[in-house]
Amino acid sequence: MGRRFTKEMYGMKKYIFSMGLMFGLLLAAAQPFSPAQAHFMTSAEEREIGAAAAERTEEKYDVAWDDDIVEIQKRLIECNPTQLNWNDGRHTRWLAPMKLYHSDHPNAFMLRGGYSYMADSMVNFMNTYQNDGYTNSNNLRPMNRSNIYNTSSVAFVMGHEFGHWAGKDHLEGYDKQFGLNLLVGIFGGQAGSVGGALAQSAGVNLVDTLIDRQMSFNQEKGADEWGIKFLENVPEYSTGGALTKFYRFMKLEEIRYPDGKRPKNFRNPHPETQKRFDRVADYIKKSSNGRVGVNSYGNVFLDRVHLDIPSRMDVADVERSFYIAGQIAAAIKKDIFHRENISVVAPSESRYGYDPNIPRMSYVVFSSKDGSEVKILDLIAYDKTRSYEENLNSSIYGKAEIKMMDQIIGLMEEYDRTHPRRR
Ligand SMILES: [Zn+2]
Numbered sequence: 001m002g003r004r005f006t007k008e009m010y011g012m013k014k015y016i017f018s019m020g021l022m023f024g025l026l027l028a029a030a031q032p033f034s035p036a037q038a039h040f041m042t043s044a045e046e047r048e049i050g051a052a053a054a055e056r057t058e059e060k061y062d063v064a065w066d067d068d069i070v071e072i073q074k075r076l077i078e079c080n081p082t083q084l085n086w087n088d089g090r091h092t093r094w095l096a097p098m099k100l101y102h103s104d105h106p107n108a109f110m111l112r113g114g115y116s117y118m119a120d121s122m123v124n125f126m127n128t129y130q131n132d133g134y135t136n137s138n139n140l141r142p143m144n145r146s147n148i149y150n151t152s153s154v155a156f157v158m159g160h161e162f163g164h165w166a167g168k169d170h171l172e173g174y175d176k177q178f179g180l181n182l183l184v185g186i187f188g189g190q191a192g193s194v195g196g197a198l199a200q201s202a203g204v205n206l207v208d209t210l211i212d213r214q215m216s217f218n219q220e221k222g223a224d225e226w227g228i229k230f231l232e233n234v235p236e237y238s239t240g241g242a243l244t245k246f247y248r249f250m251k252l253e254e255i256r257y258p259d260g261k262r263p264k265n266f267r268n269p270h271p272e273t274q275k276r277f278d279r280v281a282d283y284i285k286k287s288s289n290g291r292v293g294v295n296s297y298g299n300v301f302l303d304r305v306h307l308d309i310p311s312r313m314d315v316a317d318v319e320r321s322f323y324i325a326g327q328i329a330a331a332i333k334k335d336i337f338h339r340e341n342i343s344v345v346a347p348s349e350s351r352y353g354y355d356p357n358i359p360r361m362s363y364v365v366f367s368s369k370d371g372s373e374v375k376i377l378d379l380i381a382y383d384k385t386r387s388y389e390e391n392l393n394s395s396i397y398g399k400a401e402i403k404m405m406d407q408i409i410g411l412m413e414e415y416d417r418t419h420p421r422r423r
Contacts, residue, residue, distance in 0.1 A: 041171060043092040050113020050170075054096075057117060061101035068143040069118065070097050072155050076162065079234040083166045083226075095165060098158060106252075110161040112170035118157060125248060126153040131316045133251030141314070146347050146355035146379055149319050152241025152326075153248075155234070156227050163226025169219040224276055228283055232330045235365075235374040236353040239284060240294075240326030244319045246277035247296060288329035291415070300325045302411045310400035312381065320378070327377050328408070331366040334373040337412055341366045346384045352376060359383065360395070364405060380405060 041049075057063070077084040077095070087094040095114040106122035127140040127150045143151045164170070215223075224242070231237040250273050274296065281294050293301035298318030300307045309324060311317040331337040345363045347355035353363060353376060362382040367374040381397040383390075391398045 046093070046171065047113035050111045050115045053111040054113075054115040057101070057111065057115075061103065061117075063099050063101045063117070065097070066100050066123075069100060069123070069154075069158075071144050072151060072158055073098050075234050075237070076155060076159060076230050080230050084162055084230070093165075095162065098161070106249075108157050108161050110164040110170075114165050116158075116161045116165070118154075118161075122157060123154055125252075126150050126157065126245060129316055131244070131248060131251065131318050133248060133253075133255045146353050146358055146361065148236050148238070148353050148376060148379060149241070149244070149315050149323050152231060152237045152323060153245045153319075154241075155237045156231055156239075156242040156245050159227035159230035160223045162230065163223035164215065164219065166226055167219065167222050169215060169223065221279070224279065225283075228280055231326070232287075232333070236376045238323040238326035239280060239330065240319075240322030240324065242280045243277060243284075243294065243322035243326070246273050246280065247298070247318060247322070249273045250277065250296065284325055284329040288332040291332055292325050292329040294322065294325040298322070302328060302408065303415055305407075305411055307404070308407060309404055310397070312397055312401075324378050324408075327366075327375050331375045331377065334368070334375065336366045336368050336373050336375065338416055339409075339413060341368065342409070343367065344382065344384060347379070353379070359385070377408070378405075 073095070077086060085091045085094050087096075093114060095116070098116045098118060100120050100123065101117045103119040104121050106119055106125045108116070108118040108122055110116040121135070123143075124137055124140055125135050127143065128135045128137075129139050129141065130136065141147050141150050143154060228239045228242050231239050231241060253273060277296055281296075284292050284294055291303055293299075293304070298321045300309060300321045307321070307324070309317065309321045311320065328337065331341075343365050345365050347353060347358050347361060347363060350363055350365075352374065360381060360383045361379055362384050363379055364377040365374060366377060380401040381391075381395055382401060383394070386394065388402075392402055393399075
C-alpha cells in the first residue's frame with residue numbers, strides 16, 4: 001500500500017506545476033490592470049523600502065536564520081504556487097526567507113517587499129506541549145517531520161504574514177493612510193511627519209509603528225483567511241493549527257488579564273482572539289458543508305456526533321482535536337473523505353511528514369486517485385509491520401487510537417451510505 005501511495009505522490013508534482021501555470025495564465029488574463037498600475041508604487045520601490053525597513057529591524061533585534069522556519073516556508077510556497085513564490089526569476093514580487101528575531105513578546109510581522117520576521121517566543125509558544133497559556137522552554141517539540149500539530153500552528157502564523165503580502169496589504173495601507181512622502185520621511189528619520197510625531201509621543205519605536213499601525217482590521221481578517229487557505233493546500237498542515245494558536249493566546253490573555261478587560265492598544269489591531277477563533281471554526285464548518293463542528297473547549301463533532309479523541313504523550317488533547325477537525329473539513333472539501341481514498345502510511349515511507357524515527361506510528365491519509373489531493377488525517381499509534389490484533393493489544397494507546405479511527409471512518413461511511421454521490 002505504501003508503495004502505491006508513493007507512486008501516486010510522484011505523479012502529483014507535475015500536476016501541481018501545470019495547474020499552477022494554468023491558474024497563473026487565467027489570473028493574468030482576468031486582471032484588467034497589473035498590480036504595479038493599481039498602486040502608485042512599483043514592485044522595485046516596494047522592495048527597496050522593505051529592504052530599508054528590514055535593515056532597521058535587524059539593527060534593533062537579534063535576528064537569525066532557522067532551517068526549520070525556512071522548511072515551513074518552502075512547504076507553504078510549493079503547495080500554493082499561484083499565490084506565493086520565492087525570487088525565482090519569474091516574478092517581480094517575491095518572499096524573502098522569513099527570519100527569527102529574539103523577543104519575549106510572541107509576535108510576527110511582514111514588512112513591505114516580502115521581508116518577514118517571527119519572534120522566537122512565538123515559535124516556542126506554539127512548540128510547547130501544554131495548552132495552558134504558558135511556555136515550558138525545557139519541553140519543546142521540534143518542528144517539521146512528524147511534528148505535524150505544532151508545525152501547523154507555526155505555519156499558520158507564517159501563513160497569516162504571507163497573507164498580508166499576497167493581499168498586497170502594504171500597498172493598500174500606505175496608499176490610503178500614509179502616502180509615499182510620509183513613509184520616506186519616517187525612514188529618512190526626518191522630524192515633522194505626523195505618524196512619526198505620534199509614535200514618538202507615545203514612546204513607540206518607529207519600526208514597531210510601521211509594522212503594526214499600517215494594518216486595518218479588515219486586512220487582519222483577510223490575512224487570517226489567506227493563512228488558513230494556505231494551510232489547507234499542504235497535506236500535512238491543518239487549519240486546526242490556527243485554532244490551536246488562538247486557543248493558546250486566549251489562555252495567555254486569561255493569565256495576563258484575568259478580569260477579561262484588555263488594554264486598548266492602537267499598536268495591536270488584530271481582532272479579538274475569540275472572534276478570530278470563531279471565524280476559523282466557522283470556515284471549517286462551511287468548507288465541510290456543515291459536517292464538522294468545533295468549539296473553543298476542544299470538542300469536535302462530525303455529522304453532529306462528538307468525536308472521542310484521546311490524548312497522547314506527544315500531543316495535547318485540544319491540539320489533536322483541532323488538527324483532526326481541520327483535516328476532515330479539508331478532505332471533505334476536496335471530496336476525498338471516502339473509503340476508497342484512505343490509506344495507512346508509515347512515516348518512513350511518506351512523502352509528507354517524512355520521518356524514519358517513529359516505526360510504531362502511522363499516518364492515516366486521504367488522497368485522490370491521481371494523488372493531486374492529499375490530506376493527512378492524523379498520526380496514530382499503529383505499527384504497520386504488526387497485525388491489527390497485535391496493534392490493538394500492544395500499547396496503552398493502541399486501543400483508544402483504533403477506536404477513534406473506527407468512529408471517524410464509521411461516521412464517514414454512514415454519511416456516504418445515506419448521501420449517494422452522482423458519478
Ligand atoms: Zn497581521
